[in-house]
Amino acid sequence: IAGITQAPTSQILAAGRRMTLRCTQDMRHNAMYWYRQDLGLGLRLIHYSNTAGTTGKGEVPDGYSVSRANTDDFPLTLASAVPSQTSVYFCASSKGTASSYNEQFFGPGTRLTVL
Template identity: 90%
Template sequence: IAGITQAPTSQILAAGRRMTLRCTQDMRHNAMYWYRQDLGLGLRLIHYSNTAGTTGKGEVPDGYSVSRANTDDFPLTLASAVPSQTSVYFCASSDIPGTANTEAFFGQGTRLTVV
């Protein structure tokens, strides 16, 4: 089934450690996104990429970095994790603006706990 795959599903991480969350899509979408969801809140955009080789900052980018080496993969890296980065992380993809349909599709999420 086509879609977005995130890994790991969940992770407990010691503060100060480095962690990369993986995201792969097979829908050939140009644009990809990372969001975080905190308890009682909607999702907030961390970083995005409109096409391979380009990235941009969202609403809450501090402490995170991304890369987009190819169309399918969009990893999110926490260089030195802190407890405030405990959250559920969602990866998404869509076609870029200017196309007929920019509907976004989401992965199943990664639950990250930083202790």
């Protein structure tokens, strides 16, 4: 079934550890996004990529890095996790064409707890 997959589904992580959240889409979408969801704050954009090889910073990029080596994958890395990064992380993708509306499709999310 076409769509977006995220791994892991959930993770408990010790502070200071490095962690990579994986995101893969098989829809050949150009644009991909990482959001974090926190209670009372909705979803906030961490990083995005308009096309393979390019990335950009969102609202809350500090402590996170991304790469976009190919169209399908968009991993999010926490170099040294801190408790404030405890959150639910959503990956999303869209066709990314400039001339029309592009619906964003969301992955199932990763619940990350940093202790």
